[in-house]
Amino acid sequence: GAVVSQHPSWVICKSGTSVKIECRSLDFQATTMFWYRQFPKQSLMLMATSNEGSKATYEQGVEKDKFLINHASLTLSTLTVTSAHPEDSSFYICSARDRAYSYEQYFGPGTRLTVT
């Protein structure tokens, strides 16, 4: 089946630094990728939708300058958390929609970000 990978799976960084998270669709092309944030014991909150070759669309309340999203190719999207603060600590999950079968959307394993 289709696989979405995320790297790194776990990262610890110091407050004020930036962290980049990669999301790759391994065996399919994804024109659309989604980034979610999940707080402990809560549901997934959609942060932004990225389309290959164009600017990401951010959900209301999500700071676009803080969470930079780049969807440079049909298999790669990146989320950069800039000037990270402890409140940015969370579980970040990406998802990719299959270009060939648009009803199929696959989720990555998630990245645990801890900002100290």
Next chain:
Amino acid sequence: AQSVAQPEDQVNVAEGNPLTVKCTYSVSGNPYLFWYVQYPNRGLQFLLKYITGDNLVKGSYGFEAEFNKSQTSFHLKKPSALVSDSALYFCAVRPQAYSSASKIIFGSGTRLSIRP
């Protein structure tokens, strides 16, 4: 507003007994419906989906779900629970599924606990 409701935060079942995790939705158009399972510190694992056709959908690990259009429900069921089924379960809906721009809406999640 479009929404997905999982009315139970937690469901407790004895091993070997049948289980049901409830989900109702309020969306426009003909939605796609999904169930996902999440284990601690892991991403989402796909269980099953309803796109069209037979209202009873069978999925992974012996789970099934019944789509009920009149009651706008998509309850998850399993005839005989296993301790290993203990996890967090999310119901999700993609409204207006024919549109490539439509986004998945997640329920709040239900924690399933199976006691030996």
